[in-house]
Amino acid sequence: MKLPEDPVTWAFQNPHADSILSVLADRKPHLPLEVRKRQGIAPESFRKAVHTLTGYDLVRIRSRKGARFQGTPRGYGIEVVLEVTPKGLQVLDLLDGFRGLLRERQATLARATKERWLTP
């Protein structure tokens, strides 16, 4: 499916963008596995979400300090960390604002809306 031009539209639609950005909001580097497991995201869904987050420049991938490319059971790889970018923080701010608005109107929301946006 073609991605929207607007990253905010994508972030609102993607079920994992919000949770990944939330973990990274402390502006510290995080290991991808730590983020994935903490948020309970399936590997392929996580890969796709991070792929698009880096494409929109909302998240940055960089090598863990001192890490080197080396042979692994899954090929030649390097340990990396994920970090949020200033654009990513802006998008997260919008998502948080929307969540706040929903929280104020919780009584009027459908169950699916509450599950999607207000369940930790």
Place this chain on the structure above:
Amino acid sequence: MRSVFVLGPTTWRAGFHPRVPAGLAGELPAWWERRGRPGLSPLDIRALLVEDLRQEGHAATLMELWEPQGKELRTARFHRIEKGAHIDTYVIYWPEGGHTEGMSWEFHGLIKALLDGHVAAEAVRVFPEVGVLGLDGETGLITLGEKDRRTTYFQDLMDAECPIAPWTTYDELRLFVRKHLGP
């Protein structure tokens, strides 16, 4: 507005069948004259990226748009373009199956400039096709796809912390390049 130097391979490796949609030929800019064989070359794609960036209000260029002056060598021409076009951003289009000899030379120059502090890591945006470099969701590692075509520049780019955005389709590549250079 940025002044962007769009770098990358010029031709495909012999025998490699690129996954470039034929429809992109119709989107090539009017100012671009295709050279060589039928089918789009990596150089044609770079011209398309230049046009995309110009449409977004950036000043973008290719080395191939600048004729050599006299007996000027490649390095001198590269530096003349950097100065003449006031380059502040480098976009590296890195498709699977591209000839990387020229790119390796460009990487060498850029990495030296990064190490010397003449260019900031943020100014070098790398767009590898997923077959070249991609995130493995299972292990959380960045893995290399093109066997036997590893280069020390992968490690250098990772160490330099240049933003890297892998892509899978040409629609994605064009979108990601625009988003990385936009507000």
